[in-house]
Each structure stands twice: as structure tokens, then as C-alpha cells.
Amino acid sequence: xxxxMHDLLLVAKKDLRIEIRSxxxxxxxxxxxxxxxxxxxxxxxxxxxxxxxxxxxxxxIAVLLSLLLAIQRSVSLETVNDSLTGLxxxxxxxxxxxxxxxxxxxxxxxxxxxxxxxxxxxFYGSVxxxxxxxxxxGLVTALAVSVTGTLYGALASGLEVRETLLPILLLPxxxxxxxxxxxxxxxxLGETVSNGWxxxxxxxxxxxxxxxxxxxxxxxxxxx
Amino acid sequence: MNxxxxxxxxxxxxxxxALAGVNLTVESGEIVALQGANGAGKTTLLKLCAGLLPxxxxxxxxxxxxxFTEQQSxxxxxxxxxxxSGLYEDLTARENVIFWAQASGLDKAxxxxxxxxxxxxxxxxxxxxxxxxxxLSAGQKRRTSLASLTVRRPELWLLDEPHSGLxxxxxxxxxxxxxxxxxxxxxxxxxxxxxxxVSSLSPRVITVAGGIALENEDx
Amino acid sequence: MFKQNQGVTSSPKSxxxxxxxxxxxxxxxxxxxxxxxxxxxxxxxxxxxxxQFDAVRLLYLHVPMxxxxxxxxxxxxxxxSVGYLIKRTPWWDVTAxxxxxxxxxxxxxxxxxxxxxxxxxxxxxxxxxxxxxxTTLILFLMLLSYLALRRVVADEHKQARRSAIVALVAAVxxxxxxRSVEWWESRxxxxxxxxxxxxxxxxxxxxxxxxxVVFLMLFTWLVLHRFRLGxxxxxxxxxxxxxxxxxxxxxxxxxxxxxx
Numbered sequence: 278x279x280x281x282m283h284d285l286l287l288v289a290k291k292d293l294r295i296e297i298r299s300x301x302x303x304x305x306x307x308x309x310x311x312x313x314x315x316x317x318x319x320x321x322x323x324x325x326x327x328x329x330x331x332x333x334x335x336x337x338i339a340v341l342l343s344l345l346l347a348i349q350r351s352v353s354l355e356t357v358n359d360s361l362t363g364l365x366x367x368x369x370x371x372x373x374x375x376x377x378x379x380x381x382x383x384x385x386x387x388x389x390x391x392x393x394x395x396x397x398x399x400f401y402g403s404v405x406x407x408x409x410x411x412x413x414x415g416l417v418t419a420l421a422v423s424v425t426g427t428l429y430g431a432l433a434s435g436l437e438v439r440e441t442l443l444p445i446l447l448l449p450x451x452x453x454x455x456x457x458x459x460x461x462x463x464x465x466l467g468e469t470v471s472n473g474w475x476x477x478x479x480x481x482x483x484x485x486x487x488x489x490x491x492x493x494x495x496x497x498x499x500x501x
Numbered sequence: 502m503n504x505x506x507x508x509x510x511x512x513x514x515x516x517x518x519a520l521a522g523v524n525l526t527v528e529s530g531e532i533v534a535l536q537g538a539n540g541a542g543k544t545t546l547l548k549l550c551a552g553l554l555p556x557x558x559x560x561x562x563x564x565x566x567x568x569f570t571e572q573q574s575x576x577x578x579x580x581x582x583x584x585x586s587g588l589y590e591d592l593t594a595r596e597n598v599i600f601w602a603q604a605s606g607l608d609k610a611x612x613x614x615x616x617x618x619x620x621x622x623x624x625x626x627x628x629x630x631x632x633x634x635x636x637l638s639a640g641q642k643r644r645t646s647l648a649s650l651t652v653r654r655p656e657l658w659l660l661d662e663p664h665s666g667l668x669x670x671x672x673x674x675x676x677x678x679x680x681x682x683x684x685x686x687x688x689x690x691x692x693x694x695x696x697x698x699v700s701s702l703s704p705r706v707i708t709v710a711g712g713i714a715l716e717n718e719d720x
Numbered sequence: 721m722f723k724q725n726q727g728v729t730s731s732p733k734s735x736x737x738x739x740x741x742x743x744x745x746x747x748x749x750x751x752x753x754x755x756x757x758x759x760x761x762x763x764x765x766x767x768x769x770x771x772q773f774d775a776v777r778l779l780y781l782h783v784p785m786x787x788x789x790x791x792x793x794x795x796x797x798x799x800x801s802v803g804y805l806i807k808r809t810p811w812w813d814v815t816a817x818x819x820x821x822x823x824x825x826x827x828x829x830x831x832x833x834x835x836x837x838x839x840x841x842x843x844x845x846x847x848x849x850x851x852x853x854x855t856t857l858i859l860f861l862m863l864l865s866y867l868a869l870r871r872v873v874a875d876e877h878k879q880a881r882r883s884a885i886v887a888l889v890a891a892v893x894x895x896x897x898x899r900s901v902e903w904w905e906s907r908x909x910x911x912x913x914x915x916x917x918x919x920x921x922x923x924x925x926x927x928x929x930x931x932x933v934v935f936l937m938l939f940t941w942l943v944l945h946r947f948r949l950g951x952x953x954x955x956x957x958x959x960x961x962x963x964x965x966x967x968x969x970x971x972x973x974x975x976x977x978x979x980x
Contacts, residue, residue, distance in 0.1 A: 280606065287603050291589070298633065299591040354589065363587040366551065367604040367653070368577040428889075432882050438872050445868060446886065449861040450893055453900035460904065476903070483896055490892060494885045497805070515875045516961035521968040711971030 284369045288377025293384060295354060302385050306346050310389055313339040314396045328401040333462035336397050337418070337455055340390060344422050345444055347385050348430040351378055356434055361499065371496035375427060379491070383423040390415050397466075406467030414461035414477045421454050421484035428491035431498045454483055502565070504529050504657055504688045505550055507714075509559035510568075512549050519545040521712035522559065527690065532683055534699045535692045537709035543692035544583070546709060547659040550690065551581040564656055577605070580655035582663055586646045590635040594625055594645045597634055601649035612652070619648040624674060640671035647678060658682055658689045664698045676701055729948035734941065741941050744934035751927040752780035778837040780927050784935035785830040790856045792939070793823020794863070798891030801884035810954050813880040816887055817870060818946035822939060824863040827856055849905025855898045862890040876957065 296302050317335045321327050328335070355361040364374055394411075397403040405411050429447040433439045457476045464473025505527040512520040520542050527533050535543045548554045550563050552575035561568035563575045588597045598620055602612035620630065623644040629637055634645060643663070650658075658679075664672045679689050679702055693699050696706065708715045730738075759776035760769055772779075800816035834853065835845050847853055866886050873879035 283606075284604070287600070291592075291600055294596070295589055295591045357590065358587055359583060359585040360587050360589060362553065362581070362583065363601065363649075364604060365553065366576045366579070366581060367601065368573060368606065369604055428885075432869070432885060436872050442865075442868060442872060445861070445865045449858050449865060450889060452858045453893070453897045456900045456904050472903075479896070479900060479903070486892060486896070490889060494889075497881055497885065513961070515877070516957050516964070518961065518965045518968050521965055521972065711973075712968045713972035715972070 281370065281373050284373035285377045285380070288364075288369070288374055289380040289384075292351065292354065292378060292381030296350075296381070296385065301350055302347065302388070306343050306350075306385075307389065307392055309346065310339045310343040310393055311396055313342055314393065314400055318400060325402050329403055330468055332397045332401045332403045333466055333468060334455075334459045335401075336393055336462060337458045339393055339396075340386065340418075341422065341448065341451060341455065343389055344382075344386060344426055345447065347382055347389075348426040348443065348447070349440060351382055351427070352430040352434045352439070365499065371499040372492045374499065375424075375431075375492050375495035376488075378430075379424045379427045379488075382426055383419050386419040386423055387416065390419060403466050403468075405465060407465045407473065410461060410473045410477070411465035414458060414465060414473060414480065417477055417480045417484055418454060418458040418461070421480055421487060422451060424484065424491045425450060425454075425487045428487070428494055431495055434498075454480060457483070502529050503527065503562070504531075505561075505563055505690075507549075507559065507561040510549065510561050511557040511559055512545055512554050513557045514545065514554075518557075519712055520549065520557075523712070523714045525707070525714050527688060529688055530683055530686055531688055532679065532702050532704040533688075533690045534696065534702075534704040534706050535690065535709050535714070536694060536696050536706060538694065541709045542712040543694075543709050544661055545712075546714065547581065547583075547661055547690065547692055550575075550657070551579050551659055552576040553581070577653075578655055579657045579659060580650035580653065581659040581661075582643075582646055582650060583661050586634070586642050588634045588642065588646060588649065591633050593631050594634055594637065594641070594648075595620065595630045597645060598649045598652060602652035605653040607652070615652045616648070619651045620645075622651065623648040623678065639666045640668060640674070643667060643671060644674065647675075656687060658687060660689065660691045662693055663691060664693065664695075672698065727952065729945045729952070734944050737937065737941050737944070741934065741937040744930070744937055748780065748927070748931055748934050751923075751930065752777050756780075756923050756927050772841050775837055775840045778833060780931040781935075782830065782833055782837060783928060784931040785826050785833070786852070786856070787932060788935055788939050789823055789826030789828075789830045790852075790859050792936075793819050793826060794859060794887075794891055794894065796943075797823060797887050801887040801891075804880055804884045805888070808880075810876075810880070810951075813884065814947055814950035814954065815943075816884065817950055818943045820863055820866055820887060821946055822942045824860065824867060825942075826939070827860040827863060831856060831860060849901070851898060851902045854901040854904075855894070858897050859890070859894060862886075862893070866890065876954075 314335065317331075317339075318328060321331070355364070394403075394405070394415075398405075426447060429443060429450070433443045433446060436442060457480045460471050461473040461476040461480065463469045464471040464476075503526055505525060507523050507525040510520055510523040510525075511518060523542075523546060525546075535546060537543055545554065549556065549561070549568070552563065552566075552568065552572035555572075556568045564578050566572075566574045566578075568575070587601075588594075589600070592600065595616065598616040599612055602616045602619075603609065607615065625641060625644045625648060629641055634642060637645065660675075660679075663675050663679075667675065679691070682689055691699055691702075691704065756777065758774045759771040760773060761771045762768070763770050796819035797816045800812045800819060804812035804816060831853070838847065839845055866883060869886055870879055870883050873882055
């Protein structure tokens, strides 16, 4: 167990350190996410009332689109110089690699969520009415999409068509997460009276199942 | 002790028989050079010995561990340098070596100590240590890769074209490293399609062709 | 039952099944489009004519397809995928592929045909928030991505492993999708169960049951053939591999002569 935590943190810290060094998230993914928010503004005719009403959904779509980029990046770190083979030779357990990479993605997504929340407050005039729900639903959703994304990143890795394949593999699977997270944030942002905590429960269930299946399946994938 | 013992080893890449029945025995302390054309099966043979590919049929032992059942133990005690560096381009050379030391299960203090030793031993220039690996030359990258492998103190080294793309200086550094490894009782297998590059090491030469290893009698 | 390798996908038994399915489909069409009555009921208070009229006839095709496409086929696919992950033999992989490919076609048809039926009856092509429509749509997209993945992974074992994981995740995800759509809009235009309104001796009920049986036969027939095609593909790959081994040995032998 101690060894497992050591390996997990090692992988997570390594991925995050690379992100801090290369600034791909800061220089590319963050501007992209903000751009998506602005594009929604153009598409919905700059009507702040409409934008505010739909802000929970628009927020999560921006998160999911950014997630795709973050996952692609996370996969390419290991494949560009075939470092994954090195990790295998070093004797790291695939489960530790899976959770390590998931935690790195999770941290990046939480960071993005904070920035995007700022974005919808400024651009759309949203207000956080239920901070507890905002925090918990935000964290649970970030967890759900990170573990699912890490698994699907591995499923599409090593293929020439990885960039085009990943969205169609991943997004349908995340459909219930988008619905749940949107509903939870509708409650948190006070747009509709919704049973946000119930949705957060469903999101937690999804995250739990995805983490279990993902950690098992990742081992099968790494051993190809 | 025999470091490698393969009997009729077959390896399939998909349906393709990359190795079609290899018999090979390598003793401890040997330098073995695998020569052969591209696609002959040299890299596959190295990967098999590293425990990275499943044995299709036949039998085999590496460092006393069975290739069918004890792949994990094999992996931990071999070092493999493939066509790719295995390094993270955005981390510095020092960070890379420390990471790989920690990845092999060493605690932080030991990892740092061994990493510094390895870097010095491989002669990676001090001023380059804090640059991201992406900015290093091919020779310095190769040295960093080797440094990141030595920290694990492997008994068996599998080097796939270690001299390719290096200048005279770099090639000599690789050669002296290999001699050093063998000097302390390690075993080295080198895959190379240009035999004259490794001739200074006076290795035992084995020709790989059509997925089969053939001993060169004149050596 | 499945295995045979004569280079064709039909056998006397499957030809018989195919013929029976064809007869069944013709009979079903006659019953559905001519013998059964259109759905016309009188409104209890106003006495107006209400109901689905001739559109009800589409249900004899819709219900069987909706049972097979989004339920039976993915179930078979998921079970076969789990079988593959445990046994790692091509039989399970080919079965999963066959069931999912045919299932995807049924799902696609059920969506299109349901939409055509929904226009006159529900007065809309598409009903957002309807649990069954939305679940079927998302499932359909997941099945398409499964097929897309299979297409791009060249290595046979990788293809089987990755596909099995995708199929398994889709199946596990299905109840969650269903639940989330149900909570999402908490409305459905779908009847709870059309069957409870019908009497056993009713011709409508008979036709519906016949539809289910005929479509099950069609599904079996299609999966059987798709399986055999997949199996033939595997066989031909195996043959290629045997040739490749011989070539590899010959290559080594020539080289040996040269060296010695």
C-alpha cells in the first residue's frame, strides 16, 4: 500500500510538474476554454439573461471540450518517447499509473473549473447561490471525468487517428455526467430549483464505477 | 550462471511471427552483438528478453526468472534502451534521472544520491542539467537515458542501436560505458546493423535473420 | 453451432432459418398493413374519433426492433465481451462484434422509424427528454464508436481487448444514462406498457407477438452470418500467419547457408 501511494504520487507529481514547465494548460487550454464561453455569447446573441439561464450547461460543455485537450496531452507525454515502457520496466503497477495520471488531470480540471466559474460570473453575470453544492458537485464531476478520460485516453492511445477517435469514444459515455453536472450547477447557481444533491449522488456513483472499471481495464491496456 | 536461456522461442506480433524459434544462451559477463537486417527480429528479441513481449511458444529464462510466469521480476532487473529515449522532454535531465530512480522504488534521498552519481558517471555536462531534455543534443540525451537506467543497477543491459545518430565522442562514451558494465559483472546485449561500430568491444556476434538467431562460427 | 470454415457464411440450417425469416416477414407485413385494424377509439365524453389511426401499424415493427436494438443486442455484446476478457479466445470477440454491429443497425432503424411514427402521433419528430429515445440515441452513438474503434486498431489482440472494454463500459453505463435522462426531464411520451391494454385474443396482440418472434429470427440470422464472416476473416489471417512462419524459416535457412 505504501509502495502504491508512492508510485501514484510520483506519477501525478511528474505529470503536474511537466504541465507547470510546459504551460500547455495555461497557454493553450485555458484560453481555449474562455474562447468557448465567448463563442457561446456570440451564438446566443449576447443576451446576458439567456446566457445566465444556460450558464450551467455552457460551463460544463466548456469543461468537457477542454478535458479532451488535457487527455490528449496526458497521453502524448507517455507515448512521444515511449516512457510508458520505462514505467512498466520500473515495475510500477498499472493501477498506480492510472490513478496517478487521473489525479494530475483532476487537478488541472479543478483549476479550469475555477477559472471558468470566474468566466461565467464576469461574462454571463452568474451568481453562486449555494457554495457547498458548487464545491462538492464541481469536485465530484472533475473526478468522474478525469478517471473516465484517463481510461479512454489509453483506449485511443497509439492509434494514428487518436485525436479524432477520442471525442466520439469519450463524449457519449460522459452524457450522463453532463446532464448531472448541469443540473447540479443549475441548483448551485440558483438558475432553477433542482435537487442538486441528488444529482451529485448520481455523479459520485458514476465516478466510483468509472474509477473501479478504469483501474481494472487500464492494466489490461498497459499490458498490450 | 546463464543470464539468458531461450529454447525454440517464438514471438508473435499480431499474427506475424517476429521470432520463429530462437535458441540462445548468454552467460553472465558477456557482450553479445546481434546483427542483422532491419525487420530480422533483433528488437523483438531484445523486448522478449526484457519481459515486454509474451512468449508465444518455446521456453525461456532471463536472470533465472521464467519468461512465462515471472515477467515482472525480469522487468525490474533489466535495463532496456530502445529507439526512443524514454525521457520526458519538458523535464530537465536531472529531474528525469531522479524520477526514474524514484520510479524504481528508491526513497527520495537514495534516489537523489544515485541520480547524481549516475549523471557524473555518464558525463552529462553540468551546465545542461537544468535545461529541459528537449534542448539537449542527441549525445547528451543518450547519456541521460543511460544515466536514468543505471540508477536501478540492472544486471542485464539490452541496447538497441545505442550508437546510432551519435558523433565519435558519443560513440566512445557508449563503448567505455559498456566496458565498465561488463567490468563489474554485468551482461550487455547490443543490437546493431553495423557490426564495425561494436567491433572495438570484441563481442560475441550472433546473426539474426528471419526471426532466428544464428551463432557466427568464425568469431 | 457457429463454427464452420468452408469459405461461405451459409449452411443448410441457416438457409432454412433465412427462408423461415423471409416468410415470417412477409406474413408480418400482411398482418400489420392489411389484416389488423387501424387504431380508432371514441373519446368517452365528446364521442370524437381519437387514436393513432394507421400509424399504429408501424408499432408492429417498432416494438420488436426496440426490444432487440437497445436491449438484447448490447446485452449479448456485453456478455460476449466479458467472456472475451476472461477466456481471451476469438470466438467471444467475434460474437460480440457481430451482435453489436447488428444491434447498431437496429438502433439506427428504431430511431429513424420511431421518429417517422412520432410525427403523426406525438406531433413531433423528436422528443428531447424522453427516456427511451435519449437512451437509445446515446447507446447508438456508443455502438458507433465501438465499431469505429474496431476499424482503426490493426493488431488483432489489441482490437479485441480494447473493443471488449468499450462494450463493457457502454453496458455498465446504460442504466446510469437511463436514470439520468429519467431524472433530467422526468417526462416520457412512451406508453408504460401497451400490452396491458390489449386482450390476448386480439389480432393486434397476436401481430405484435408475431413481430417479436420474426424479428428475433431476423436478428439471429443476421448475427449468425456476421459471426461467420468475422470467423472467416480470422481463419484467413491464421492462414496468412502460417505462411508467414514458413517464409520466416525459409529466410533464416537461406541466411544460414550464406554464413556457413
